[in-house]
Structure formats: structure tokens, C-alpha cells
Amino acid sequence: MDQNIANIRHDYQLKGLLESDLDPDPLKQFRLWFDDVLEAGITESNAMLLSTVSEGRPAGRIVLLKDFDKRGFSFFTNYDSKKGREIEANPQVALTFFWKELERQVRIEGKIEKTSEEESDEYFAVRPRGSQIGAWASAQSEVIPDRTFLEEKTSELKARFEGRPVPRPPYWGGYRVVPDYIEFWQGRPSRLHDRLAYTKQSDGEWKVERLSP
Template identity: 60%
Template structure:
């Protein structure tokens, strides 16, 4: 990045501990609002890394579909590779990277399913074809051809014609419940600002500056 990098009204300078919120979710919310104000596309995209019981990692891009004091939610097929790995090893990490603002957020924690009601509500708000796709796709399984997938979509289109499409039992939400969140702000000469929030056993958060 150019050393005098500036985007919109956001000038990237040195951060101090005093600039940060005491609660990392509040700090995340501030940065998340910044990235929306900057007009950055695909801002909800985040890398989700999971690990199998054997210790083999896998990462992919998913979308953040909500966050609050409980954690960070995304939705997927429970029978997908990520779903299987979460079932074997319920710990994961998330990473947001917004290059236009030279900001990165890394989140680590355990994974739990969101409530059935939350999954139902989110699924009901999805576009029709997305709902059909959730029924038609055996995510991460072997697919014979695109035509075979299209045929399955049409099969479910006929099956649910004229009625609300229910959420598939194999599809729903997960929430990453964080115990560590790191905020990274790019600076010239690779002398970046890094701050780590770490949660103690009693639920309190402590924040410290890290070497870049």
C-alpha cells in the first residue's frame, strides 16, 4: 500500500489503546460501520477456518449474517465439509480483510448452532432460488454434472410450488462465540498497529498492543 494511503474520510494513523472500546464487539461494530460508510463492496465476506479431528485445516470465504454480544453468525449446509469439521472440532477462526482501509480483524472461538427459530427466520428471508438451492445441493458431495444439479432444483421447485418453502433440516446457522479478537491497522513501513482482546475465564476482556 502507498505510505500516504487515504480512503474517503478515513485517514490511517497510529492507534492508541485509548482509541479502542473496552468491549471488542463494540469495537468491531465501529469498524464494520466504517467499512460500510467507505462504500466497500462485499464487506461481509470473511474467511472461515475450521479443522478436522485429525488436525487438518481448511478455509473458505463465507458471509457474516449477523453479530451481537453472543458472537458472529453465518449459515450453511450442516452436512458440508465445514459442518462436518465443526461437528468433529467445534473451534474456528474468522478473518475479515478490507484492503481499502488497510484493516484486518481476526476472531477465534468455539462454534455453536444458532437457535432453530433464528435459522427459520433467516431462511424465510432468502430469495426463492436460494431456498431451492439449499434443498437441491448436497454441499461438498460429488456432483455428476451441472445438469444434474439443475434437475434437482426443478424437482424441488415443483415439490414446493404454491407454498412457502420450509427450511431443510440439514441447513441452518452457526455462531462463532469469540474468546480472542484481534484488530489490525496497516501503517507505513510495515509498522502496523495490532491489538488483541482476550477473554478471561470470568468473561472479562483484556486488551493489549502487539508487535507488528
């Protein structure tokens, strides 16, 4: 065993999380915690791990949360990418946020669906122009010969769209994760963390339970 790795540890001591602290609605509770993240000025505060499963094999990658409301949590990507194909095969996914500065983690599970084309158009229109062109240039997850191939394709697209708005590619758009499980984790001393989980019931109400750390 690598003792340098084994000895890495941090004792969490900032706050606790009690049932009385929670909003009955987990989306509202997420808003409270996310406001804390924004107030703390945490870099890449909207970065989240998206986990998918295809043919029994899990995969994870970091994507950026772009919106959340009572419907769920939204992000945007290439529908033809590896994650897009995995989502098509199995729409059950998970999201994980970890904000180490606040010693907090949020785990979300649920079913994923595409956002409307109007929502995808609206977000694509406000992306930086370079990112818009990048969405056309990248056949995401596909093998390419080298970096030069990508740079040359980007240059061609810049010339193609010069002097006019860049339209949204038909294979690019939004997803929304509709949650049925949301867990809030607050680090505590001696690894006796607080874990409070919301599970959506058949009547649409949320049940809150404390989990052992």
C-alpha cells in the same frame, strides 16, 4: 522467484490505531469498524474467511456474516457440508475479515455453536426463493456428475414447491462463533502495523494488549 509477484506491495498510510481509540468491549469496537465499512460502501463487506481444523488439517473458505451481537458472530450453511463435519469434529474455529479499502483486518478465534432453530427459521424465511430452493438442491461438498445434474434437481424442486412457501431443510441452519480472542489490525507505513488484541479472561473481562507487527 517470480519478480512480478515479489514486487507487489502497498504501503498502508490511511490511519493508525492507538489503545485510546478502542472501546473496552471488542464487540462494540467491531461495530464501530463495521459501521465504517458500511459507510465506505465496500462490496461484500460481510465476507469473512472461516477456518476449521479436522484431524490436524486446516481448511478455509469464505462465508457471509449475517448477524453479530454480544453473543458472537453468526452465519448460515449446510450442516452436512465439509465445514459442518469439521465443526462437529472440532468446534474451535477462526474468522478473518479483510477490508483493503480501509487497510484493516480483524481476526476472531473462539468456539462455534449452532444457533436456535427459531433463528435459522427466521433467516431462511427471508432468503430469496432461489436461494431457498438451492439449499434443498445442493448436497453441499458432495461429488456430483455434472452441472446438468444440479440444474435438473433444481427444476424438480421448483415444481415440487410451486405455489407454496419453501420450508427450511432440516440439515440447514445457523452457526454462531463465540469469541475469546479478537484482534484489530490497522495497516501502517513500512509494515509497522498496529495490532491490538483482546483476550477474554476467566472472569469474563477482556484484556487488551499491543502485538508487534
